Amino acid sequence: MSDMPVVRCLYSRPSAEPTDRSVRQESPVDDSVDDLQGWYGVERPTVPGRPWVALNMVTSIDGSVAIDGASGRLGNATDRRILGALRAAAAIIVVGAGTARRESYGAPRKAGQRIAVVTNSGRLDATSPLFTSGAGMAITHERATVAPGIEVIRAGADEVDLAQALGQLGTRVPPGGWAVLEGGPSLNGGLLDLDLIDEVNVTSSPRLVGGGGPRMITGAQEADRSFELVHQLIDDEHYVFSRWVRRDRLGRRLS
Ligand SMILES: NC(=O)c1ccc[n+]([C@@H]2O[C@H](COP(=O)([O-])OP(=O)(O)OC[C@H]3O[C@@H](n4cnc5c(N)ncnc54)[C@H](OP(=O)(O)O)[C@@H]3O)[C@@H](O)[C@H]2O)c1
Numbered sequence: 274m275s276d277m278p279v280v281r282c283l284y285s286r287p288s289a290e291p292t293d294r295s296v297r298q299e300s301p302v303d304d305s306v307d308d309l310q311g312w313y314g315v316e317r318p319t320v321p322g323r324p325w326v327a328l329n330m331v332t333s334i335d336g337s338v339a340i341d342g343a344s345g346r347l348g349n350a351t352d353r354r355i356l357g358a359l360r361a362a363a364a365i366i367v368v369g370a371g372t373a374r375r376e377s378y379g380a381p382r383k384a385g386q387r388i389a390v391v392t393n394s395g396r397l398d399a400t401s402p403l404f405t406s407g408a409g410m411a412i413t414h415e416r417a418t419v420a421p422g423i424e425v426i427r428a429g430a431d432e433v434d435l436a437q438a439l440g441q442l443g444t445r446v447p448p449g450g451w452a453v454l455e456g457g458p459s460l461n462g463g464l465l466d467l468d469l470i471d472e473v474n475v476t477s478s479p480r481l482v483g484g485g486g487p488r489m490i491t492g493a494q495e496a497d498r499s500f501e502l503v504h505q506l507i508d509d510e511h512y513v514f515s516r517w518v519r520r521d522r523l524g525r526r527l528s
Contacts, residue, residue, distance in 0.1 A: 278351050278508035280306040285504045306506055309354050313474070314362035317451045318522055320471065323439040325451035326367070327472035328461060329359050330489050334477065337486035338458060343375055347478040351508045356455075357382065359474065364450025365389060365442060367412075369460030370397065380406035389442060389452075391460050393432050395419040412438045435463050462493035472518045473500060479511040 306312065317325040331347045332338050340346040348356075360366060360381055368378065370392035379402040381388060388408050390397060395417035403409035404423055411419050414429040428438035442452065454464070464470050475489070500517035507513050 277354070278349065278510045278512070280309070280351055280506050280508045280514075282306050283505040283507050283513070284502060286502065309351075310358045310361065312504065312506070313355055313358035313516070316449065317472070319449065320522070323436070323443045323469070324364065324446050325471045326439070326454050326464065326469055327359065327363070327451060327474060328454045328456070328470050328489075329356060329474040330456055330461075331476040331478055332489055333480050333482040333486075335481045335483065336488050337482045337484060338456070338489055339486035340482050340484070342486075345376075347480070347482075348476065349478075349508070349510050349512055351510070351512055351514065352476040352478075355474065355476065355514060359453045360386065363453035364446035365452050366455060367391065367442070367452050367460075368455045369457045370394070371459060372455060372457035373397075373403065373409075375457075377401075378403045378409070380408040387445075389426065391433060391435075391438070392419075393417065397423055399423050412442075433463075435469060436467055439469060456489075458487040458489060458491040461490045465490055465493040465496060465498065468496075468498060468519075470498075470519065471522055472516070474514070474516050477513040477515070479513075 330338055331344055331352050333347060338344060361383055366381060366388040368388060368390055370390050373390045378388060387410055388403060389410050389412050391412045395413050397411055397420060399420035399422045410424040412426045412433060413419060414431055414433050415427050416431045419425050426438060426441050428434045428441055499520045501520050501523055503516040503518050505513060505515045
């Protein structure tokens with residue numbers, strides 16, 4: 274662990290609602306955060322009929338989620354530890370087919386963990402490590418043709434019905450199990466349209482990159498969904514890690 278960046282806490286949500294709504298300058302409340310699993314593996318509230326959805330993304334200061342078409346150069350070791358902590362705690366990983374293809378998804382570290390790849394085209398490579406490992410499965414619609422050997426969840430007549438698909442995923446995860454959503458921007462857009470993003474974990478990478486990389490969410494209708502900051506961490510490489518939860522879904526059992 275000694276070659277890893279040191280992580281500190283900038284903010285941690287108090288258990289009681291603040292009475293003073295003025296802007297505060299936060300000073301570190303925890304000098305050293307070693308147990309990222311403890312911070313990111315917390316129990317999530319339950320929502321009716323589907324698993325809780327926790328988005329995890331990394332962006333540049335200017336909001337791009339890709340350099341040269343991929344996210345790898347935006348992250349650092351702490352970002353990868355947080356990705357690992359979220360994956361370890363989640364019951365399932367959900368990702369868009371564009372991201373799975375572009376980022377060459379393979380099997381997750383946790384034995385038995387599944388990665389559900391959302392696709393309208395059904396264009397998935399059954400010979401890729403993601404599917405030969407048995408970890409991958411497809412989420413598509415009734416009319417799509419998917420390569421033999423890939424397990425498929427079908428929701429929607431001729432395009433994926435994301436709400437129905439999450440409902441079906443919910444029947445496959447244990448009670449209290451939640452989904453980590455790893456993008457990309459188009460899938461996030463579809464989920465935002467339906468208000469199905471419950472939590473956002475975002476790494477702010479300390480760089481401006483310009484270029485034409487997408488934002489975290491593309492293709493969605495303009496919306497105004499408000500979130501509450503749960504915690505904010507910083508490491509000594511100036512990466513900032515924020516965890517936001519959809520307002521009104523925090524600390525409230527919805528089922
Ligand atoms: N910085 C980060 O944290 C991060 C994370 C993820 C991705 N990215 C970057 O984002 C870029 C990819 O963006 P993207 O928007 O193309 O990613 P994406 O959402 O993963 O992929 C788009 C594809 O996913 C499928 N899809 C998405 N929404 C769907 C829906 N509602 N119903 C059915 N299928 C759906 C479709 O696949 P079919 O074409 O097969 O129908 C669609 O063409 C890459 O540069 C990647 O590196 C960055």
